Amino acid sequence: MKKVYQILIVLAMAILIPFxxxxxxxxxxxxxxxxxxxxxIHDGNFNAAILxxxxxxxxxxxxxxxxxxxIYICGSDALPEIEFQVLDVDRNVxxxxxxxxxxxxxxxxxxxxxxxxxxxxxxxxxxxSEELISGCVAIMFGIKEDN
Amino acid sequence: MNMxxxxxxxxxxxxVIVFVxxxxxxxxxxxxxKDAEEQVTIESLEINEKLIQDVKTVKEIxxxxxxxxxxxxxxxQAGAVYNEELLNPTDNVTNYVTNKxxxxxxxxxxxxxxxxxxxxxTQATINxxxxxxxxxxxxxxxxxxxxxxxxxxEANINNRDVIMDIISExxxxxxxxxxxxxRQAMSTIVLVGGWIEGLHIAVSLAGENVDFDNNELIxxxxxxxxxxxxxxxxxxxxxxxEDVDDILASIKELKGIFDKIQxxxxxxxxxTDNVTNVTTLxxxxxxxxxxxxxxxxxxxxxxxxxxxxx
Numbered sequence: 001m002k003k004v005y006q007i008l009i010v011l012a013m014a015i016l017i018p019f020x021x022x023x024x025x026x027x028x029x030x031x032x033x034x035x036x037x038x039x040x041i042h043d044g045n046f047n048a049a050i051l052x053x054x055x056x057x058x059x060x061x062x063x064x065x066x067x068x069x070x071i072y073i074c075g076s077d078a079l080p081e082i083e084f085q086v087l088d089v090d091r092n093v094x095x096x097x098x099x100x101x102x103x104x105x106x107x108x109x110x111x112x113x114x115x116x117x118x119x120x121x122x123x124x125x126x127x128x129s130e131e132l133i134s135g136c137v138a139i140m141f142g143i144k145e146d147n
Numbered sequence: 148m149n150m151x152x153x154x155x156x157x158x159x160x161x162x163v164i165v166f167v168x169x170x171x172x173x174x175x176x177x178x179x180x181k182d183a184e185e186q187v188t189i190e191s192l193e194i195n196e197k198l199i200q201d202v203k204t205v206k207e208i209x210x211x212x213x214x215x216x217x218x219x220x221x222x223x224q225a226g227a228v229y230n231e232e233l234l235n236p237t238d239n240v241t242n243y244v245t246n247k248x249x250x251x252x253x254x255x256x257x258x259x260x261x262x263x264x265x266x267x268x269t270q271a272t273i274n275x276x277x278x279x280x281x282x283x284x285x286x287x288x289x290x291x292x293x294x295x296x297x298x299x300x301e302a303n304i305n306n307r308d309v310i311m312d313i314i315s316e317x318x319x320x321x322x323x324x325x326x327x328x329x330r331q332a333m334s335t336i337v338l339v340g341g342w343i344e345g346l347h348i349a350v351s352l353a354g355e356n357v358d359f360d361n362n363e364l365i366x367x368x369x370x371x372x373x374x375x376x377x378x379x380x381x382x383x384x385x386x387x388x389e390d391v392d393d394i395l396a397s398i399k400e401l402k403g404i405f406d407k408i409q410x411x412x413x414x415x416x417x418x419t420d421n422v423t424n425v426t427t428l429x430x431x432x433x434x435x436x437x438x439x440x441x442x443x444x445x446x447x448x449x450x451x452x453x454x455x456x457x
Contacts, residue, residue: 023327026326029319034315041216041308041315042315042319043214043216043217044214044217044314044316044317044322045212045319047211056207057207057209058207058208058209059209059211060209060210060376060377060380061210061211062213062374064217064221067217067220068425092415094417095426107423107424107425108425108426108428109425109428110427111428111431113366113367113373115373115377139209139211141211141217143217143220145224145265
């Protein structure tokens with residue numbers, strides 16, 4: 001009976017967590033993250049997930065010559081620092097926020113269009129609590145017309 | 148076991164499931180409470196730890212296509228002019244009755260909406276928002292574009308920043324709705340519709356006699372070779388969905404043409420302006436494409452766009 005309960009718990013979590021987490025993430029991205037993009041305009045894309053400390057994620061996107069971009073890595077306050085790097089397709093590092101005091105914002109423009117990789121990792125908490133911390137992380141893109 | 152105790156256990160079990168789910172997915176890191184539920188929580192701890200171990204090995208991968216808003220901004224920045232005749236007439240909304248057609252044309256109309264708004268075409272902006280709303284309603288995207296959105300648009304029709312914000316919010320509401328309702332295939336189809344509409348506008352505006360080296364619109368069209376890999380990755384994530392399979396087959400034909408274009412790039416150097424704190428990624432790109440490939444590309448884009456909208 002205990003095993004049946006355990007299986008049911010896992011199944012229930014698998015069903016409940018994505019709905020609860022996604023809805024929470026959407027609300028978080030809309031209410032909190034978008035504000036940080038100003039004066040850039042949010043491109044409208046929704047790239048967000050619930051991440052646990054130590055977990056990493058990557059995003060592949062083409063960025064276009066002459067456009068002004070802002071990348072904002074938006075994470076819940078409860079999460080530890082988020083490391084993020086911008087890499088080219090050969091995985092050469094073009095930006096590393098560890099050198100910028102874990103800044104979550106990076107503004108850039110390009111001379112020629114490039115496919116880039118946004119690689120991020122939620123650091124492990126220094127808190128020795130046995131409980132792992134999870135939270136919503138959104139990768140937001142802002143674009144801006146030339147003045 | 149009498150009925151009362153059985154019901155109590157069922158109730159407790161339900162409460163525990165919700166409790167455990169909320170604790171794991173919560174943004175906060177509250178300590179577990181030592182209350183009456185502790186015994187069952189401890190029983191499930193082994194599973195939680197195993198689950199968390201599994202989660203830790205998962206790597207989230209996102210593929211991001213240019214949104215309709217970004218597509219319109221790329222077009223404008225590349226020197227596009229406004230030509231309403233290139234857009235999908237809003238009267239066509241009644242022709243789209245399948246989910247596939249409605250999703251494709253939600254993307255198409257959202258790109259047209261973004262393009263019109265960037266060129267301050269107020270009436271066209273309202274018309275295309277209404278057309279996009281009809282597609283969204285048909286797809287059951289609750290609340291993405293409600294009457295309030297149209298009213299806000301009308302009330303702020305001369306304030307471009309607010310209009311951009313409304314469009315951006317509309318795009319995000321649609322994509323997140325699909326995400327939340329496990330309809331990623333539809334979300335991808337919307338993006339592909341918007342992407343092809345952007346290509347259609349670009350090739351139409353670039354004209355017949357093109358200077359590959361100096362025409363910024365042509366350069367942005369060629370750049371789509373880079374985005375094409377992302378389009379295919381997104382579609383392949385949803386292989387097995389009949390609508391996606393059809394579109395993927397057509398996109399792979401498009402790839403066959405893009406493959407004839409050679410793009411090479413020098414190493415990228417990051418240079419940061421200390422005053423503005425804006426980094427410029429400096430690199431030079433060399434493109435090799437002959438006229439027949441460009442003609443083939445234009446024809447294929449026209450065919451695809453017609454198959455989406457007619």
